[in-house]
Amino acid sequence: MRDEPLKQQTDIARAAALIADPSRARMLKCLADGRSLPASALAGEAGVSAATASVHLAKLVEGELVTVSRQGRHRYYxxxxxxxxxxxxxxxxxAPPLSVTSLKQSNRAGALxxxxxxxxxxxxQLGAGLMGALLDHGALTGHDGVHRPDEAVRDRPASYGRDIRYELTDSGREQLRQLGVDTDRLPPRRPAVGYCVDWSEHRHHLAGGLGAALAARLFELEWVRWGAAPRVVLVTDAGAAGLRRSLGLTLAR
Amino acid sequence: MRDEPLKQQTDIARAAALIADPSRARMLKCLADGRSLPASALAGEAGVSAATASVHLAKLVEGELVTVSRQGRHRYYxxxxxxxxxxxxxxxxxAPPLSVTSLKQSNRAGALxxxxxxxxxxxxQLGAGLMGALLDHGALTGHDGVHRPDEAVRDRPASYGRDIRYELTDSGREQLRQLGVDTDRLPPRRPAVGYCVDWSEHRHHLAGGLGAALAARLFELEWVRWGAAPRVVLVTDAGAAGLRRSLGLTLAR
DNA sequence: TCGACACTTTGACGTACGACGAAGTGTCTG
DNA sequence: CAGACACTTCGTCGTACGTCAAAGTGTCGA
Incomplete structure (x- = not known):
């Protein structure tokens, strides 16, 4: 505090201001364990629009609290x-305990x-759970469905995976038929079995023509329906029962 | 990050917001070494009015970043x-390095x-330096002029001291006469030799009738003059030379 | 008891900043 | 190549907050 050789003074107010916004704080908390996540995921976590999230992330980069790396049309922070x-x-x-009003804001994040x-x-959890159930039942082979950042070559959270090649088994074809998904009637040119790295679960979820057909069938059965906020999907009571019965899949909460 | 037993969520945004204001950040920095300081000192350090400082300090107390203890008409934070x-x-x-514009704001704090x-x-530095010079020359006796919080009984920064009793020596009377301070003409009822604990120097500075007379004399000699901001005192070139010559006192910068 | 002082409260003012919709840029899929 | 998508930029709006002067409260000293 004296006028002694004061080492480089730093502007802790600026650093604190970057963390002081609730939306930015939520984003930072999600990144706290070292993951790198795309802007869209962080927008969902923070409960704000993509535009708002983009502004926030730009400030965090500018303030050198986060770094960004571009990968195709995604940007990972x-x-x-x-x-x-x-x-x-x-x-x-x-910090004081989180107030109830702020907790409510994270409801959408929880739903996502x-x-x-x-x-x-x-x-x-639903998507990754379905994938896990299909693997457990031998409907799919090729991998255990867990994303390991160290071993990943091109796989990144929240985008289509490329490192692994899953195969649909004959048994899997039969199981899906019983669910009402005809694996012979998938769109012709599109690869049937694909996957994405689920950013919230660190596991793979089913994508490709088969993933789309399965999702469509679950909506048709009214096992799932759309929630209020964009991209939020809700599992109906019938869906919870059906998934447990047909695939042995139990979802938390 | 999963929905596992999430321990008490805390609102880091609120905590950061308390630090994110430049004035509050400067106050906190001053308190960082564990000192307790009165509101007025912190206002000076932050470069804001007493009213503004009071609002800030109330928020810091409310947010439980600082505590306050009342001592008479002072409040120590x-x-x-x-x-x-x-x-x-x-x-x-x-944090990024402090920008020049913010450094300018601390000019007044430096001047204070x-x-x-x-x-x-x-x-x-001037007040505590004068006190030190008087002690070095044997003009005053009774203590070495250093404030030690552990040993202090009633002494607190930025208020009149009571723990110690300084005595003016005959030699001191003579030295002051040479400076133009007549120690026989001090106000009658007021104690001649008093001291305050200087909050920025952790040392004592001369107060009482003698302190007032010495200050008045230095203004009269134009060794010091008022600065632009309230309570700021500037040492003139003549003053720097005179203090060095008469008391061997050299002020930094 | 009165005035000086340390500090807080009140009220008014200016501004900085977060929010979103809409439009724009670059990248991938079919 | 066209369309969907991830993300950013722009423009606008509303509001939360820091600032100070002035007035109010409590404490000290003469």
Whole structure:
């Protein structure tokens, strides 16, 4: 505090201001474990529009709290360093408990985690759960469905996967038929079996022609229906029962 | 991140918002080393009015980043705990360097550190330096002039001291006469030798009738003059030379 | 008891900033 | 090549908040 050789003064108010916005704070919290996530996922987590999220992320990059890496039409954001997560943790220690009103805001984030649409198929706990059930039953082979960032070559959260080639088995064809999905009537040119890396689950969910057909069938059966907010999908009571009965899939909560 | 037993969510945005204001950040920085300071000192450090500082401090108390203890008409503020200073340090690590415009704002704080008025006498480096010179020359006896919070009984920064009793020596009377201060003509009822604990220097500066008379004499000699901002005192070139010559006192910068 | 002082409260003012819709840019799919 | 998509930029709106002067409260000293 004296006028001694004061080492580089830093502007802690500016750094704090970057964290002080509730939307940005929620985004940073999601990135706190070191993941890198696309802007759209962070917008969903924060409960704001893509435009708003974009502005926030630009500020975080400008302030060097996060870095961005472009991959095709996605942009993946991650914390700039360990010192950033350290600062977040230090703040968490002195922060008051989250008020109920702010918790309500995260309802949509919770709903997105449980089940959402991804292009024309299903994602979230529901999407990854379906994939897991298909693998457990031997309907699909080729991988265990878990995304491991270290081993991933081109696979990134929230986009189509390329590292792995899943195969539909004869048994799988039969199981899907019983659900009402005719695997012989899939669109011709489109690859039947594809997958995405689910950003909220760190696991694969079914995509491709088959993923789209399965999603359509679940809507048809009214096992799922659209929620209020964009991309939010809700599992109906009939759906929870049906999924448990036909695939042994039980969803939390 | 999963929906697992999420321990108490905390509102890091609120905590960050408390630090995100430049004035509050400057106050917190001053308190970072554990000192407790009165509101007026913090207002000076932050470069804002007492009213503004009061609002800020109320918010910091409300947010439990600082605590307050009343002592007479003063209120002493200090950081609420070690975790608060830890958070400040963590933020300092990720903060950008302070911009020039913000540095300019701290000019007044720097000026207040160098020399300011305190009631009717002088404080800051100048005030504490004068006190030190008088002690070095044996003009005063009774203590070494350093404030030690552990040993202090009733002494607090930025208010009149009571723990110690300084005595003016015959030699001191002579030295002051040479400066033009007649120690026989001090106001009758007021104690001649008093002191305050200088909050920026952690040392004592001369107060009482003698402190006032010395300050008045230095203004009369034009060794010091008023600065632009309230309570700011500037040492003139003649003053720097005179203080060095008569008391061996050299002021930094 | 009165005035000086430390601090807070009130009220008014200006502005900085977060929010979104709509339009624009680049990239992938079929 | 056309369309869908991820993301950004632009323009506009509303509001939350920092700022200070002035007035109010409590404490100290003469």
């Amino acid at each position: 991650r914390l700039a360093g360990a010192d950033v997560s350290a600062a977040l943790e230090a703040l968490a220690l002195i 985690h449980r089940a959402r649409s991804c292009y024309d198929h299903l994602a979230g | 200090r950081l609420a705990g070690a975790d608060v200073s830890a958070a400040l340090e963590a933020l300092a690590l990720i 550190h160098r020399a300011r008025s305190c009631y009717d006498h002088l404080a800051g």
